[in-house]
């Protein structure tokens with residue numbers, strides 16, 4: 391049985407602040423090791439639950455932070471940027487289930503490091519009128535490929551977001567969010583134990599899960615911080631400028647929606663880097 395792991399960083403045990411999330415600060419090096427150890431705990435639990443193969447897809451920032459000598463020997467991994475399918479690169483119908491290590495959507499009260507793709511500059515996303523973050527958009531990608539989401543790993547607000555979308559999902563909660571940049575963390579060994587046990591259960595139960603139901607058509611709206619980003623995105627054929635800061639894209643093909651999102655959030659990054 392194959393299990394897919396989309397491994398973002400903000401949900402890692404003990405990570406609460408931005409400087410822990412990017413290279414260049416000594417705390418990043420500690421956090422990076424814990425990230426890999428959390429991934430390994432998922433894999434150990436997954437093996438206990440009956441999985442034999444794991445693909446880890448790096449899903450944070452430059453997506454090239456893996457230290458392969460520390461990663462569990464049963465896992466292959468995808469590194470690098472920009473990947474065509476971004477946080478869900480490499481997923482295909484041969485996987486029995488997907489795991490997402492992540493964080494709550496932008497604007498979630500108490501969600502540790504809450505954001506949606508680009509902190510500050512992507513203010514909100516809506517799919518068919520409903521607020522969504524990275525989790526839901528990735529879960530729909532799983533649905534497109536027939537792979538259910540079976541486990542989320544992160545803080546309690548991320549778990550709540552996941553349960554609202556997929557009530558039967560397993561959740562490994564390693565910290566309680568107190569604000570965007572503060573949390574009460576479980577003792578490290580307890581966090582690992584929680585991850586391992588929920589991963590075992592999620593994999594044992596993988597056959598019970600169904601992928602999310604995909605809507606027949608999609609309307610994606612994105613609110614940006616700056617009108618300049620919306621301006622740039624509106625130059626893409628098919629993208630509508632709804633207001634100063636908001637664009638809209640409609641399609642019946644979720645693949646196109648996902649790829650449009652990838653381009654627009656990268657344009658947000660590029661625009662902000664270029665001017666400020």
Ligand SMILES: [Zn+2]
Pocket residue numbers: 398399400449450451
């Ligand atoms: Zn991240």
